Amino acid sequence: MTVSKSTVLVLDSSDPEPLARFYATLLGGTVEPAAGDPDLLLVSSPTGIVLGIQRDLGQAPPSWPRPEDSQQAHLRILVAPDALDEAEREAITLGARPVAAELDGTRLDRRSAVRRCTDPAGHAFVIAAVPGVPAT
Template sequence: MTVPKTSVLVLNCSEPEPLARFYAQLLGATAGPATDDGELFLVTGRTGVVLGIRRDPQRPTPSWPLPEDSQQVHLRILVAADALDEAEREAVALGARPVAAEEDGTRLDNRTTLRRYSDPAGHSFVLAAVREDPARLSRT
């Protein structure tokens, strides 16, 4: 029998608690410490743990989209197409910083379907419009 387990993307930053609160508010989730020492915070939503935020005081702030740095990883937050403008207002009000659209190698970033940001600690994420209700997608 397989031991029950799950996986989660973990972002490193110098101050994990405020960043966990940022993502919890942005995603309509909750955030709390996963360890007694406060080194790891988990953001938990309707579908379970959606993101981890880990303390790493030596972690430099990401500098993407500078040409010498690669994006490496980003969060793609799915949003109903008709709610994209509202989701953008929420993200910016919580402290997200818009990142200029750039050629991604396949097509020009289209603001009607994809919007790029940096979170308060500098990690990149996008709000991406989808045809189906994102809540319905998370149940499948």
């Protein structure tokens, strides 16, 4: 018998409350403390838990997009193709910072179906246009 499992991506943050509120607002969700762990907040959307934010007083933002560094991991937020620009504006209004990434020395085309950003604590995320994702 396979044990039932669930997973959640957890981001470290020296100040988890504002970061959790950023993602809850961006994803249309809510923030709740994790049972039994006072340093972990869970961001839930109408479809379930989507992200954890954990207090780590020593957390330092990733250095991506420097060419010598890897982004290690990132969130991919999926939106309908016709909602990409609006979703990017919403994220930036909430405190996200757009990332001017380059590939092979060539600046990425703004008409791309992917917009690269960092959250207020410096974690990488992208907003990606995906056909079939319902528009709101």
